[in-house]
Amino acid sequence: MAKETAKTDKAAVYEVAFHIVPTVSPETLPKEFDAIKAVLGGVGATIISEEAPKMRPLAYTMTKVIGPNRHRFDTAYFGWIKFEAAPEAIAEVNKAMDASDKVIRHLVVKTVRENTLHGERIMAAERAAAEAKANAEKSSEKAQDTDKAIDKLVA
Numbered sequence: 001m002a003k004e005t006a007k008t009d010k011a012a013v014y015e016v017a018f019h020i021v022p023t024v025s026p027e028t029l030p031k032e033f034d035a036i037k038a039v040l041g042g043v044g045a046t047i048i049s050e051e052a053p054k055m056r057p058l059a060y061t062m063t064k065v066i067g068p069n070r071h072r073f074d075t076a077y078f079g080w081i082k083f084e085a086a087p088e089a090i091a092e093v094n095k096a097m098d099a100s101d102k103v104i105r106h107l108v109v110k111t112v113r114e115n116t117l118h119g120e121r122i123m124a125a126e127r128a129a130a131e132a133k134a135n136a137e138k139s140s141e142k143a144q145d146t147d148k149a150i151d152k153l154v155a
Contacts, residue, residue: 013082016040016107016108018106019104020033020077021073033053040083043092046085050079055077056075057074058075094108
């Protein structure tokens with residue numbers, strides 16, 4: 001029991017982002033996504049959040065050797081999974097992802113549990129709202145100053 005507690009104390013939060021080959025049919029895409037989640041489950045990872053893969057154009061052509069052939073891809077299914085695992089498990093995740101013929105490329109990064117993507121969007125929206133309110137207040141003050149100046153001239 002103490003061994004398990006020590007293992008969870010050392011666990012960290014990671015995110016794996018990946019490109020799946022575009023030759024996978026949309027019908028079998030969930031199966032490939034589940035296979036990646038199974039790799040994480042196999043190393044004792046706990047999934048925190050995820051985004052199912054979606055077809056995206058790639059910024060540049062990527063190549064992958066599948067069997068005896070080198071394949072080039074301009075599009076791929078992109079998805080990600082945030083998970084918690086022991087640091088020792090990451091080498092196994094990388095090995096399994098590299099061995100997959102369906103994964104063009106992947107990247108595992110250490111991150112935080114909080115949802116940073118939506119947090120940044122919310123903060124940007126709040127900043128924009130605050131700026132709009134400040135601009136509206138300045139316009140209102142200018143209009144009041146203009147009214148006072150007109151009243152002085154008329155009086």
